[in-house]
Amino acid sequence: MHYLHLALGIIFAAALSIPILKMAKDGGLTVTNYREEKIPVAIGIAIFASIIAMALASHLMNLEVDYKYLFVITGVFVIGFLDDIIQDKENKGFKGHFKAFFKGTLTTGFLKAAGIPLLLLFYFSWDEYTIIIDLIFISLAVNLLNFFDLRPGRCQKVFLGWNILLLPFFTVINPIYLGALGMVSFTLLLDLKEKGMLGDAGANLLGIITGLNLLYLPLEIKYIMYTIVVILTIIGERYSFTKIIEKNPFLRFLDMLGRRK
Template sequence: MATGVLRSFGVGASVARGALAWIRRDPKSAMLERTNFHGRTVTLAGGPALALGASAGAALGAANARTSAAALTAGLVSGAVGLYDDIVGNQPAQKAVKGFAGHLGALREGQVTSGLLKIVGVGAAGLAASALIGSRRTSFLGRTTDVLLGAGVIAGAANAVNLFDLRPGRAIKAGAVIGAPLALGRGGGVAAGTLGASAALLPDDLAEEIMLGDAGANSLGALLGVALTARTGTFGRFVALAGLAGLTAASERVSFTRVIEDTPWLRRLDELGRRPTA
């Protein structure tokens, strides 16, 4: 079992590094360049690289074919719609629309934003992945409840990790805190593959050479959601979903960056390995 977890970790790391090198060599990779909060030019290539590596590692580490398919569905679809939002959402008309309410308001005016497509895509991927994982319960109502809870956990985890993607390395560190316990014991391969890809890209993220963007953060969170859903029943999924909902609600009122900066041990963890501020 430990060998399988290590193999998943290694495959996730290897595919992520290979994908990053391949994407950066592409002549069109200049369209992925952005300016970060320090004013440095970085590339969003880390996002699709993480999505590919983490999905591959997670699928290899899954306990069965259905969970493997769930990992591929959640990781690749979340990464794809996130990358679309990273590229199209950078346009001035799209950047002006903020938050879920803003996307719905734009839809009422006849504008389908890239952010709304991302929300729908991640939600659909979460539902499909949860349906593939299934439920241990025998009644139709019980199975339906478990699938809906699992879909909420997968989509909610994708959104939660994305909330932390505001500073170099922060989203990957948050993912490690969530994923490390899920990588232990039987069924830990999905989380291990995801963490392998993340660990392989963390040095470049901290060095401000790449950023994850929505593609990487959404895929990372969705795959951790798959890992959690695959290892829990009704109660575990309900507790996880409640926690994710609370975290999302808190983000509407509280700046996570401000909380981290005002809490010494969180600030030290957040700054660990990062380039010093000029």
């Protein structure tokens, strides 16, 4: 059944992505990219629509659907979508959003920082003694994926690379996660060709799927990954991943792979 979810992900992404990108462009849901070009910011919407379509198809075929998982990623997607619509460019990083909040300004970044842990409470049982630790690190994973959404395909490459490397170690494999791997395998091509952008909705979506997957790792590997998430988050808050990547020939090669010159 795992291969079926992977195939469904690719099929739904292929069917929905182009029409959704066109709809977003026609409706003015665009942003200016690093080339100063107007790009529809709707790849995240396409991935989310594909997840919903896959969940519906799975339900109709009597396949497993994790509704708590679906609820959480829907909420995180909505928070990111608000960010795409409002496009707060003044406040950056945790520090900027919390500073704005304590000055009396509510930002979408603060909504994400506060809202994602609250949404995650629906996913956990209160008798899990690690709940606070897991809440913190899953929220950090969502934020981390956003750091990489600055160049075409970068965030989706990180998502695919990270999750495929960990795939052999998962003790449980969620069907939505497998479907997302298939979807991103397709939407990555659109991102690389600059036909669309993930947006905060998409980066949040990939971040929450990545974060939730960490729960299904053996304990030792899970805490190693939590440590990596913290280290990368600190680096992302203090430095520019783009500059780090550009200075490293191997990372630059991976970053440029498939992109327009």
